[in-house]
Amino acid sequence: MKTLPPTLLLTIQGAAVSSIDLYPLITQPRLVQPLWGGTFLGDWLGLSQPRPERLGEVWLVYEANPITEGALAGQTLAQVTRDYGAALVGERTIARYGADFPLLAKFIDAADRLSIQVHPDDAYAHTHEAATGFHGKTEAWHILCAASGADVVYGLAHSCDRAELAAAITAGALEPLLRRLPVSAGDTIFVPAGTLHAINAGIILFEIQQKSDLTYRVYDYGRVDAATGKPRELHIEKALDVIDYSPAPRGVVPPLPLEAGRDLLLACRSFALERLAFAGVLERTVDPATFEILTVIEGVVMLRWNGGIRALRRGEAVVLPACLGSYALAPTGEARLLRAYVPDLDALWREFAQRGVDATRITETVVER
Secondary structure: OOOOOOEEEEEEOOEEEEEEEOOOEOEOOEEEOOOOOEOHHHHHOOOOOOOOOOEOEEEEEOOOOEEOOOOOOOOEHHHHHHHHOHHHHOHHHHHHHOOOOOEEEEEEEEOOOOOEEEOOOHHHHHHHOHHHOOOOOOEEEEEEEEOOOOEEEEEEOOOOOHHHHHHHHHOOOOHHHEEEEEOOOOOEEEEOOOOOEEEOOOEEEEEEEEOOOOOEEEEOOOOEOOOOOOEOOOOHHHHHHHOOOOEOOOOEOOOEEEEOOEEEEEEOOOOEEEEEEEOOOEEEEOOOOOOEEEEEEEEEEEEEEOOEEEEEOOOOEEEEOOOOOEEEEEEEEEEEEEEEEOOOHHHHHHHHHHOOOOHHHHHHHEOOO
């Protein structure tokens, strides 16, 4: 990969850093092999042999992933973020998170149902899980493939309180309290922290989430960990601390068109997710207030920037630094990408309002202000 990106002079944590050469960053994906994983992702991603027999998650972009190409090869995203700050992640991200790479992008293959679980919000994570270094975990799912009749567990079917939910868990009677949401390819689901949820069997999806691996299992169908021979750990008391006891407020999030071939799938305080579908050259400029994560979900795309070019095939993701400036995407035939970034929610709201989109309709997709 050629690397002739912008050179900036920044002050990071009080120290002047000059000649910062940043370029689109490819990282080594982390492969996760849970007991519910399947065989789809290995073939779909074209992973070389030998490869995991059961592959449940591929962490495409994560702070601990090492960069694989260019002058920064071998360093992790976390290291580059600490060293280069706003040049990589943008001033908006720095203002919210400090010198931290705040998002995690992954693929999930649920050949079997996942545990029923919940994630804490930032306040709980920073108070009770501070040693982990994680934020809370709000996430969103974009369904890539779904078997006929596939569904997910999505929040509670009706309001209840801690005592009622705790009694149902103890009695093995949790499932009747849960809402089941049918899903199809192309759907996007917003899963805010505090939402009881589970991905059920027969679903392949892309997930964008806050950088966190804090998961509190509530119910796991009595499954046994093959490595230990014991039931997988549950985290009932922590889960009861963070669960939203009101019914799930929404289901599938409807997209809002931004321009031809570009839809906003969802925007919340932590991230925005767009879908790009195009057959010709697409020219864009990175917003200097945020980085971008581009993930190819269909086709092959040539990424060109100032002095560099890199082919991206299906299943690959790239981090575009905030300082990158302009870039172009040239597909071979038709292509679809997912674009994630840290949004300016007020600006998104104004853009749709100026187009005459009804406020109620905006709130279905721009889910937080």
